[in-house]
Amino acid sequence: RTGPGASRATTGAGERGVLTWAEPVLLGARAGAALFVRARVCEGGVALAERVFAADKILEMQRKPRLLSLPLRPVEGERVSRDAALIAQWGGEDMACFKLVTHVIRGQGLPEDSLVVELQLRKADTRLLLVTGRTAARIGPKPFFSSDVVLEWPDEGDFSLEGTVYLSRMFAEEAVGEFVAPILQPEFRRSEWARRVRLRPLNGAPGGGELTLAFVEKSIFSLTVRPTTAVGLACREGASSFDPYVTVRLMAGNPHDHTKDTVVLASGQTETVARCTADPVWREPVIIEAWREVGLFVHVLVCSAGGLFAGPDEVADVVLPLKQVMGMEKPAMERRYPLRLRYPSRRHEDPAIFLAFGEEGGSVPAT
Structure with missing residues (x-):
């Protein structure tokens, strides 16, 4: 309104094609009856849409400040949609803020080039782009x-979230993949496990790409694997002893399925039992740290340091899904697992290994 007791203030111009304003608008007027506040969105001094509020209603909203979606009345009907709204908060020292920390862990099935991931926070109903953020550049096809x-x-x-x-190059960028489907807000913290997101290829890039994301710090874990002994193993032909040790690998896919991604995410090994002539006994556990990710496998591999060739012999192994292993932690119990022979010609009899699993680097009792 105009006349005595009126107050007027304006924001700066909206940027990037999306009408967003950072600074607050402060109004002051003498107390009086029948005061109103009119909020207008203008372009070049021309009103596009507006909303009128009674002062007592504003005072009520200021007592419990929160972000609101306030429908606007179009003034320029041909240029403003019917669902135009002003997103605003009346009162309060600070505006309520939403903060999303996304851990971009790794990718797979991507081009062999310098790659950057851009994440976009959008409104779910309109896909309106609100804010973006980027990772550091890494080299594909399996970037960490x-x-x-x-x-x-x-x-x-x-x-x-989309x-x-x-592809990150010095003077240009080219999109090679995008989320097949957006991740909605209720899914941000639904699980402590990291998740794989499938990518839609763009601009002739190969298909099958994925990204692994996590939204909570608890997705990181330490897994203790304690091999105690193995039975039914034998040294190679012509040898009187062997030097066994156990390697534990956390893998992105099943190593027995050679069509899948089998990148090693973490690994460790026990001590070597030298000149062993009977069932080996190991004292040291293996501790690996990684992200809880759906679809990972724990690969337990028995090796012999005194190999027939320059490197060690891979004697036998067993593969367990990480989900299965994580379900065995409480209580940590030793179990017997049949081994798959890497060299069936060896003189083995019903080979097996005894393992116990525990989380957070300890609390796995020896048997």
């Missing part, structure tokens, strides 16, 4: 990004 992307925005609710993978 190990980057945290922090996205912050006033807490409107109803967010979704992502694009770019």
